[in-house]
Amino acid sequence: MDAHYDFLYLFINGEWIAAGERDTARVVNPATLQELGRVPLATAADLDQALQTAERAFDVWRNTVPAERARILKDGANLIRERSEHIAGLLTLEEGKPLAESRDEVLRAADYFEWFAEEARRIDGRVVPSNRRGVQQLVKKQAIGPVAAFTPWNFPAITPARKLSAALAAGCSVIIKPGEESPATALALARALDDAGLPKGVLQVVFGVPDEVSKTLIASPIIRKVTFTGSVPIGRLLAARAAEGVKPITLELGGHGPVLVFKDADVERAAVEGAANRFRGTGQVCISSTRFLIQREVYDEFVGHFVSATQALKVGDGMQPGTQVGPLANPRQIAKMEELVADAVARGAKVLAGGKRVAGEGYFFEPTVLADVPMEARVMHEEPFGPIAVMMRFDQLEDGLAEANRLPYGLSAYAFTNNARTALDVGDGLEAGMIGINQYRIVSTELPFGGLKESGIGSEGGAEGIEFYLTNKFISQV
Structure with a gap:
């Protein structure tokens, strides 16, 4: 090299x-x-x-x-x-x-x-x-x-x-x-x-x-x-x-990409690939999946797979073989991650994985999973642009779409379902310029890249x- x-x-x-x-x-x-x-x-x-x-x-x-x-x-x-x-x-x-x-x-x-x-x-x-x-x-x-x-x-x-x-x-x-x-x-x-x-x-x-x-x-x-x-x-x-x-x-x-995971989806694949997608680029990716909205019946299953996949990621210098998550770009990003996690926890959120800076040299922050985050927490409104994933429950399609579209962002959105009718409905209902259904990789040279709203x-x-x-x-x- x-x-x-x-x-x-x-x-x-x-x-x-x-x-x-x-x-x-x-x-x-x-x-x-x-x-x-x-x-x-x-x-x-x-x-x-x-x-x-x-x-x-x-x-x-x-x-x-x-x-x-x-x-x-x-x-x-x-x-x-x-x-x-x-x-x-x-x-x-x-x-x-x-x-x-x-x-x-x-x-x-x-x-x-x-x-x-x-x-x-x-x-x-x-x-x-x-x-x-x-x-x-x-x-x-x-x-x-x-x-x-x-x-x-x-x-x-x-x-x-x-x-x-x-x-x-x-x-x-x-x-x-x-x-x-x-x-x-x-x-x-x-x-x-x-x-x-x-x-x-x-x-x-x-x-x-x-x-x-x-x-x-x-x-x-x-x-x-x-x-x-x-x-x-x-x-x-x-x-x-x-x-x-x-x-x-x-x-x-910016974006704050929602992921709708329905009970009929391949839950394990959605979770494992979701963790890889969320922490790619140390979460410093505008189209990254950040808010995982999981239908209540499969919430625990999804979160279990996601947390396990997150904890298995290797954090380190990007030049070293096997590294999957590198450092944040600068100290400003570290400070922002610490502030967002502290704010969420102070308001009652649970840290299921990570949550803190990695000791030693470099701007490393642990891949972090937050659950039970109250709506007033900053991370529910601000694009984290770092290695933080938020887990949320929803019941019906309408509830999931309402939360997915709540924010003024409309860059990327994702959905996982094996029901063709549901896939059509979320494709039409999600307010985003780029939508991935049953996949997270949505960028290609031959396709338009851009968002809606702010x-x-x-x-x-x-x-x-x-x-x-x-x-x-x-x-x-x-």
């Missing part, structure tokens, strides 16, 4: 720019607390140069024929696959997730570039018959313009890949600001695209104080489109900034993903 950590840069105007005299931010391995490197923070002059470059590069890239855009994206995908072992190592070092999860994420990131390479060749329009003789009416789809993209630290390969692949396929230039806590992975993707022949300036990678960078980029008249993945409060803030310039924005925000606006992935980087132009010609 190639486990060395890359040097960190800004990537502006086709140049890899070291920190020099710029301010920097520490990048820390969350498993060992050792410093991995320092990421340079862009200055106001850097951001201005990135904007001017993005504007110039857009004219080049949007006029590049789709077949050539597709070739470059496919070559980039192949380079990501060739370098996947190294990139996965970077990802685990800086984000903490087990190496097996990192490998899977990097390969799926490559898949997005390949998928949208093909979508670039399928951008089309239509001829609309006119009610007037001698008039030709065309509807064309064209790239919307330079894009400002903002991605978080928890999926540093696949989240940038979703945004970059679709925007670049559409013909847009992109300035992306990945999370400063996991910068090397995104830079490795940019390196692959650069080596694949992406014209200089079409993609630029900047880091910095998030509020300052977002304010500068979104306010610029050069930026025509904004895309953000992260928390609901920051999503609201960026949406307001985009609205000031009447700029479209795609938002993929979980976001728009979709990424699938045929729908490219639409948000295109505009419709109607041309009527005599």
Whole structure:
């Protein structure tokens, strides 16, 4: 395993720019607390140069024929696959997730570039018959313009890949600001695209104080489109900034994924796979299952299997063989887990597994199962975004749906049943953008990724993903 950590840069105007005299931010391995490197923070002059470059590069890239855009994206995908072992190592070092999860994420990131390479060749329009003789009416789809993209630290390969692949396929230039806590992975993707022949300036990678960078980029008249993945409060803030310039924005925000387990389901499978899903990525996954709503008749059976599966998980450094649950990303996450558990217990909840920080180095927290949590507890309303699972009972389908849909989130939801009528009813009744029935794996390159309500606006992935980087132009010609 190639486990060395890359040097960190800004990537502006086709140049890899070291920190020099710029301010920097520490990048820390969350498993060992050792410093991995320092990421340079862009200055106001850097951001201005990135904007001017993005504007110039857009004219080049949007006029590049789709077949050539597709070739470059496919070559980039192949380079990501060739370098996947190294990139996965970077990802685990800086984000903490087990190496097996990192490998899977990097390969799926490559898949997005390949998928949208093909979508670039399928951008089309239509001829609309006119009610007037001698008039030709065309509807064309064209790239919307330079894009400002903002991605978080928890999926540093696949989240940038979703945004970059679709925007670049559409013909847009992109300035992306990945999370400063996991910068090397995104830079490795940019390196692959650069080596694949992406014209200089079409993609630029900047880091910095998030509020300052977002304010500068979104306010610029050069930026025509904004895309953000992260928390609901920051999503609201960026949406307001985009609205000031009447700029479209795609938002993929938080969730608090409900799982409905009916008495006719394969209860053991739902529980064992549910524990694996809940604690994947140490629970720092926006589409993760968090609230398990179990029909009363099988509640004890489900909880027994779930707790056993949880207690069998191996917590440790993601670089070590056999690790299934890595560290949390930072001390803020540790503090939040401790606060949520303490609040729930103080209000009467029971801790069936875990519940506390793991002693020693690193930001490790035990996979935790809570039961009998009162409705007023914070964890019943706030996305935990960490290794906490909540067990709840319900009686009838209507009760389960009411609780599943109670919160303002609507990203992911799951249900387990062997009754076809029930499956149809929950599929129709759950208020979520992505629903898994009798399975937890619901993400695929060919399918849209996005939520409802406060979980976001728009979709990424699938045929729908490219639409948000295109505009419709109607041309009527005599």
